[in-house]
Amino acid sequence: MSPSTQQWTPTHGEPYRPVAYRPDRMPSSESLARAAELRARMDERRTVRQFSPDPVPDQVVRDAIACAATAPSGAHQQPWTFVLVKDPAVRRQIRAAAEQEEQISYDGRLGDEWLAALRPLGTDSVKTHLTDAPALIVVFQQRYWLGPDGSKRKHYYVDESVGIAVGMLLSALHLSGLAALVHTPSPMRFLSHVLNRPENEKAFAVVPVGYPADDCEVPDLVRKSLDQVMVEV
Ligand code: IYR
Numbered sequence: 001m002s003p004s005t006q007q008w009t010p011t012h013g014e015p016y017r018p019v020a021y022r023p024d025r026m027p028s029s030e031s032l033a034r035a036a037e038l039r040a041r042m043d044e045r046r047t048v049r050q051f052s053p054d055p056v057p058d059q060v061v062r063d064a065i066a067c068a069a070t071a072p073s074g075a076h077q078q079p080w081t082f083v084l085v086k087d088p089a090v091r092r093q094i095r096a097a098a099e100q101e102e103q104i105s106y107d108g109r110l111g112d113e114w115l116a117a118l119r120p121l122g123t124d125s126v127k128t129h130l131t132d133a134p135a136l137i138v139v140f141q142q143r144y145w146l147g148p149d150g151s152k153r154k155h156y157y158v159d160e161s162v163g164i165a166v167g168m169l170l171s172a173l174h175l176s177g178l179a180a181l182v183h184t185p186s187p188m189r190f191l192s193h194v195l196n197r198p199e200n201e202k203a204f205a206v207v208p209v210g211y212p213a214d215d216c217e218v219p220d221l222v223r224k225s226l227d228q229v230m231v232e233v
Contacts, residue, residue, distance in 0.1 A: 003066065008078070010145065010153075041175060043223070048179035049123075050213040051133040060176045061135055061209055068169035074157030079142040080165050080204075083195050086135050093194050094138075094206070095130035098185040102127065105186060121219060129181055133208035138191055139166055140201040152200070162204050169207065179212050 065082045073079060085091055102125035130136065141162040145153040173180045188203035
């Protein structure tokens, strides 16, 4: 099936027309093989903080954003906007504003307990990834729908919906061979100003995307094992 090119338009309360959904059932042998392969590939994903400035294929990033936008959402309201920032001047502006906020955060705003939790990762207020990575995907959540005439309609489960979409974005980028990081400068209001977003949108995360730098290092983390994260009833 090729990607849909149909344009979405806001609904007005009319029920969706049911259409048949009959995907071929995958033989369990293939299912098992795919699941094991996917598990191994996903376990290779690492959050990267040192990026090469090498450009990435635009279409890979666009396809990953399109994958993210297939996420389920509360009342199918699709409350997200992905701003793809490649312009180096805009990335510099974002880095300067983010570092200003992060400096205050690391100087004490986060509080001792939070700073202690971050210490093993060794993060600080210097955010080279915002200018080194060739692309930033700034994810905005739409708290409500804003019609062209200024009318508003509340969106539901916005945090959950956008969180799921970002998870799908990270998976798509990783499985397409690109590295990424979820960066959450706080507060993030400056992103609305720099990127000139409308009042119904609130920044959720900045996702720098690219290839790891030649000298990239990541912390030697251990993930929880399956029996530590899963309970069977
Ligand atoms: N937003 C800050 C602090 C930070 C917070 C958490 I929780 C992290 O896992 C990592 C960093 C920053 O980006 O440095």
